[in-house]
């Protein structure tokens with residue numbers, strides 16, 4: 001939601017004057033009291049929004065008001081409330097805070113558990129010792145450092161931002177995700193990978209298609225950092241742009257590759273049986289009969305299984321097998337052949 | 346392209362996407378809202394009276410259910426209600442041989458949907474054409490040979506079928522001209538490198554029959570390469586293809602889908618965002634994100650069947666969005682998991698470049714192109 005600061009203040013002042021009782025602005029800001037100091041006023045405003053269980057909010061400051069704003073002071077006032085983004089343009093300043101509910105412990109979100117886990121050990125916090133091939137990008141007072149090797153793969157990631165904030169936990173998770181990814185993959189898909197990793201099995205944050213920015217504005221910061229890192233890399237490196245188009249294919253784990261086909265089948269079937277049991281179904285209702293192209297498990301289905309439920313069940317089982325056995329396994333049924341043969345000329 | 350082509354032909358986008366003209370859907374997508382497909386590509390049956398050598402539908406077998414008049418009428422009503430804009434009867438079967446073909450077109454148009462057809466045109470005699478042409482945005486005839494015997498060989502039909510189809514094309518062009526209908530009449534050649542000898546004869550046949558255009562496109566294959574398309578073989582055809590394009594004149598355009606031919610079957614993207622904008626339905630009634638996932642092998646992507654469940658229910662279901670989300674998530678990789686260049690390819694390319702910030706889709710200016718509702 002984008003609010004116009006000047007209108008808010010004018011409304012507030014008008015209502016102070018004209019409304020004797022029941023004076024209030026937006027529900028969202030019912031505890032807000034403006035302050036002649038814009039930074040303090042914004043702190044009051046975002047705290048009010050947080051108290052009203054609003055998760056994210058943007059406020060537009062007109063150019064004359066924006067001129068008087070001390071940005072570093074604004075950063076230190078607001079950074080602890082959530083993920084802060086400040087954008088200056090000819091229209092003034094837009095101050096956005098997301099993840100407002102997440103700094104307190106009162107508002108669970110689908111990402112909270114994972115963020116809390118990453119927050120326990122900020123192993124990637126702090127600037128690295130200067131080494132070659134490190135790109136550095138700063139957005140909204142957060143800095144990401146990526147050391148990228150000759151194969152364009154991120155070897156090490158570090159970050160700097162106020163500790164004890166949602167942003168620090170988010171960037172810890174990001175740094176952990178980035179290591180081992182090609183820089184192009186990180187820039188192209190890092191934010192959506194992070195969203196998926198932090199959410200795990202929890203329900204989608206939107207009813208339509210999940211994209212980083214519509215899931216939570218904090219992923220906007222991630223996106224900007226990663227894209228910024230890629231452009232910094234492009235400037236320093238003698239890189240081959242073609243590499244960006246090749247597409248990154250997740251490598252298979254050495255453990256999976258070390259298994260014989262039979263062992264792979266056994267591992268997939270054990271995972272299938274466990275997942276079916278957990279769903280209260282017959283563990284024999286579905287079993288893999290062979291593995292194609294290293295990761296495609298072709299499964300056979302018991303005739304008793306209701307066909308209408310099969311598509312959704314297969315998707316669910318695939319997720320479980322990926323978690324338990326190998327992250328890129330696909331579950332497919334055997335191909336149904338057309339009664340006619342493909343003609344060769 | 347000739348500079349003097351009539352406006353409706355000039356404004357055709359035959360090798361690209363019109364997604365940029367649908368900003369409201371793009372905005373809903375980016376906000377994470379549910380939005381109706383702009384276009385649904387479907388068939389009224391999986392059956393066909395031909396047996397084309399290049400037919401991808403051979404690879405799309407799934408549980409068949411007959412789409413009867415009640416099912417198609419309710420389906421079209423639901424489409425209109427939820428905001429679908431165009432229905433193309435192409436997909437994985439020859440819709441003209443379904444008993445509900447004419448009713449479907451007339452009903453679709455009546456409820457405000459743009460309707461279009463891709464067909465071998467074998468059964469489209471003059472009477473049927475009179476009934477459907479006023480309700481169509483475009484009618485495209487699949488014809489991959491320009492000579493009687495090669496046509497029969499490539500399309501798995503009798504040689505006499507060639508004469509009948511040519512007559513039907515002549516009739517449709519005549520009716521369109523006579524009544525000054527806004528329908529676009531096109532020919533489409535699905536090109537495998539081994540049909541090289543038919544490129545120029547077909548382009549010349551088009552000159553004679555006078556449709557609005559002839560489009561020449563690559564042939565799709567599944568990820569196993571079951572149809573045996575030799576993508577490297579397209580290279581040697583470039584000169585012939587350019588010679589075919591040079592046969593365009595003031596009222597007839599020959600257009601090669603260069604972008605797909607030059608892509609050699611490869612994709613530049615891994616996420617698939619296009620399916621909810623351009624959905625496909627099998628001639629069995631199966632709703633799946635796209636034709637490449639129709640085969641029962643890909644059951645995990647199947648949403649439901651319009652013969653059993655109203656489309657509006659399927660569209661609003663969490664299952665529909667679970668499937669669409671899977672395709673847009675890191676769990677999915679179109680480079681690894683899909684066959685070559687699907688119907689949604691150009692939309693996917695545009696949406697992916699937009700998401701990556703490489704080529705943002707900005708609201709286009711100027712007059713909208715023709716066939717806007719067929720994205």
Ligand code: SF4
Pocket residue numbers: 617618619620634635636637638672679682683684687688689690693
């Ligand atoms: S990219 Fe794959 S899943 Fe998406 S529409 Fe094309 S073939 Fe279907």
